[in-house]
Amino acid sequence: MHLDSWAKKAKDHGYRSRAVFKLEEILRKIKFDNTNGKVLDIGSSPGGWSQYIIRNYPKKEVYAIDVLDMESIEGVCFIKEDIHNIDEIETLYKNKGSFELVISDIAPNLTGISAVDIENVYELNMLTISIANRYLQKSYGCFIMKTFQNNMLKILRENMAIYFDMVQTYKPAASKKQSGEIYLYGVK
Numbered sequence: 142m143h144l145d146s147w148a149k150k151a152k153d154h155g156y157r158s159r160a161v162f163k164l165e166e167i168l169r170k171i172k173f174d175n176t177n178g179k180v181l182d183i184g185s186s187p188g189g190w191s192q193y194i195i196r197n198y199p200k201k202e203v204y205a206i207d208v209l210d211m212e213s214i215e216g217v218c219f220i221k222e223d224i225h226n227i228d229e230i231e232t233l234y235k236n237k238g239s240f241e242l243v244i245s246d247i248a249p250n251l252t253g254i255s256a257v258d259i260e261n262v263y264e265l266n267m268l269t270i271s272i273a274n275r276y277l278q279k280s281y282g283c284f285i286m287k288t289f290q291n292n293m294l295k296i297l298r299e300n301m302a303i304y305f306d307m308v309q310t311y312k313p314a315a316s317k318k319q320s321g322e323i324y325l326y327g328v329k
């Protein structure tokens with residue numbers, strides 16, 4: 142499908158971002174099902190991924206966090222906060238260890254200075270891996286994280302492999318080929 146068609150499809154379906162179709166592809170791969178469970182959406186604004194989860198998996202309890210505002214979505218508990226402070230958010234902290242799925246589309250503001258951007262992405266991704274490990278259930282859980290194709294990708298993947306039995310790198314069809322973004326997902 143042409144890239145603009147993804148944006149049109151998102152609009153036609155009432156989604157806030159075309160990123161929902163990247164998530165959709167990966168959820169199919171991990172065979173995510175609509176049983177009761179908790180989902181944590183990290184870097185959630187404007188809310189496409191949260192919308193997608195609550196609409197297609199209505200039995201899930203969705204929690205979303207972003208440093209920016211997010212227009213409310215019925216059934217989604219949104220917290221406006223920096224993820225560096227996640228352990229200080231009581232609503233989330235009391236659910237630590239009980240999530241079934243953690244999804245992260247988080248991206249730092251780019252400076253245009255390659256070395257700085259790579260370092261910032263790496264730092265946020267490492268923090269996100271640590272959050273996923275601590276907030277997911279001990280016995281079972283899935284994690285999906287956006288990152289970028291650079292020299293730190295291998296290290297990120299190795300770090301995920303410490304906590305997840307199965308780790309995959311995936312470039313969704315809905316992701317712009319020239320963007321360099323890529324997704325890692327893991328299942329334990």
Ligand SMILES: C[S@@+](CC[C@H](N)C(=O)[O-])C[C@H]1O[C@@H](n2cnc3c(N)ncnc32)[C@H](O)[C@@H]1O
Binds near residue numbers: 157186206225
């Ligand atoms: C690409 S957008 C997410 C799009 C979303 N998945 C959707 O479908 O609508 C990335 C988000 O990460 C957020 N973000 C970046 N750094 C953050 C941080 N330290 N804490 C919380 N959110 C952060 C940004 O504010 C931005 O809204």
